[in-house]
Amino acid sequence: MKKIPQLLTHLKLVTAISIIGFTSLTHAATTSLWQVSKNGDSIYLGGTVHVLPPSEFPLPKGFEQAYQNTNVLMLEAQMPDANDPAAQLAMMQKLTYPAGQNLKTQLSPAVYKKLSQYFTDLGIDIAMFEQFKPGLVTMMLLTFELQKAQLQGEGVDAYFSRLAKQDDKKTIYLESLDFQLSLFSAFGEDNADAFIQSNLEQMKDFQPSFTKMLAAWRSGDLSDIEYLMTTEMQQTDPDTYELMFTKRNKDWIPKLEALFNNQDKELVLVGAAHLAGKNSVLDLLKLRGYHVKQVQF
Secondary structure, eight states, X not given: OOOHHHHHHTSOSSSSOOOOOOOOSSSSOEEEEEEEEETTEEEEEEEEOSBOOGGGOSOOHHHHHHHHTOSEEEESOOOOOTTOHHHHHHHHHHTBOOTTOOHHHHSOHHHHHHHHHHHHHTTOOGGGGTTBOHHHHHHHHHHHHHHHTTOOOBOHHHHHHHHHHHHTOEEEESSOHHHHHHHHHHTTSSOHHHHHHHXXXXXXXXXXXXXXXXXXXXXXXXXXXXXXXXXXXXXXXXXXXXXXIIHHHHHXXXXXXXXXXXXXXEEEEEEGGGGSSTTOHHHHHHHTTOXXXXXXX
């Protein structure tokens, strides 16, 4: 099993794994990619899966074509270099409890016991994670489930980030790394029991759910992604949903609008759950008068 710092570099800080799309009514192939246009200018906006198994490569052609047809790549945030110990230390400090606090003091005995049993079943002592805040704990749960199912690999964002670096393509970001770390640090801050309990429940059928999400992402099925990825959170943990999705979606709109009326052609990639449902990025752009069309290839 990989060491904790190495595991963290494989998992992008964003809530959870995301996929999206509209079901096509034609025979043309579609995926989780849209062209957003207004006043003769346009951008590509793609929904991504942050962790993608090797079997999902090559990516749908639409993504590769959009990348080739643009000269600027926009991602959610720049991840720290895995070989930068200072950056890794800063990440751990942000996502761990200070002295005097730990999971045992923040969780009820019943929920702590369930979490401890989860790790025990994996042959791991929960003591390794006692200082982890709930947001970091859930990232570890996800990482372990991906490893068990042999589904872990480079995500869409990381793939294109690496490609852009090789091609010397300009890359810009919607958020700072510090913002994303603060976001994950806040998850479960006021509802640690409910947050951990909900994530433990999701791990019970992780593999079949993840497989369905991958299928929805490849075809671009918005109905499925909204059902699989966001409906339960909206119902059981609306505060986290507001923090993770709604607020950030609204904050991104001015930054996306700033990409128009210039000579550049941009490809924007965000976790695909940000594009699904009411108050999604796509929904908000439509309300601002932008034409949104799913890319066919």
